[in-house]
Amino acid sequence: MNRQAQAVLLSLLGGAVLYAGSTDLYLRYVKAGLRPLMLGTGIVLIVAAIATIWYERRRRPTTQDSHTHREPRISWLLVLPLFALILIKPPALDSYSGMRTGTALPVPFGFPALPAGSPLPLSVLDYAGRAVYDHGRSLHDRQIQLTGFVAIDKDGTVYLIRMILNCCAADAQPVKIGLTGQVPPVLQPDTWLEITGTYTSKQTTDPLNNGAIPFIDVQQAKPVQAPSDPYEGLG
Incomplete structure (x- = not known):
């Protein structure tokens, strides 16, 4: 997983947090008074992702960069919690x-x-x-x-x-x-x-x-x- 892929994943996570905070979904995770923090967190994640992509495009390629090892493929498993947040609405405690x-x-x-x-x-x-x-x-x-x-x-x-x-x-x-x-x-x-x-x-x-x-x-x-x-x- 290279930097750009990490940035995309970060932006998707930020979008998911924003979605949860802008709907009643966030109430399954935190108390009602924390909605502003949820929204703020989503915005910060998206801004960080945009900044990462901008930095990567501006950075000049070097010989050292061309030999940089990619992260192991197992790191893509980090996508699973993101899909869980987007697709699964956890039931309230009963x-x-x-x-x-x-x-x-x-x-x-x-x-x-x-x-x-x-x-x-x-x-x-x-x-x-x-x-x-x-x-x-x-x-x-x-x-x-x-x-x-x-x-x-x-x-x-x-x-x-x-x-x-x-x-x-x-x-x-x-x-x-x-x-x-x-x-x-x-x-x-x-x-x-x-x-x-x-x-x-x-x-x-x-x-x-x-x-x-x-x-x-x-x-x-x-x-x-x-x-x-x-x-x-x-x-």
């Missing part, structure tokens, strides 16, 4: 990952006042943090709406889960909320649900890491399409 990792509930930096409205849409992370660390003080007498995917443990307990990201999908961890009340009798794991319900003081402990898992008292549950961004960020 209940299999969620139920094999302990619930992750970082201590929040305070609890801002909740806006008016009923039902009140909250992130799974926000509800769980208020239920565990604030003992539900801001959730009393409020009808709450949560969206997540279903997971069921070996005892039949149903959980609503969202995977949270600190940076990218590689560091994703689940936040789990147990469902009680009017839980639909037949549910399939990985079904996305929109839950409407109220705070309950019921909690359990995740056997994987002893993390606290709060519950919500379900009043209504309906299947929904998976959101374009299946993850929740830490900020």
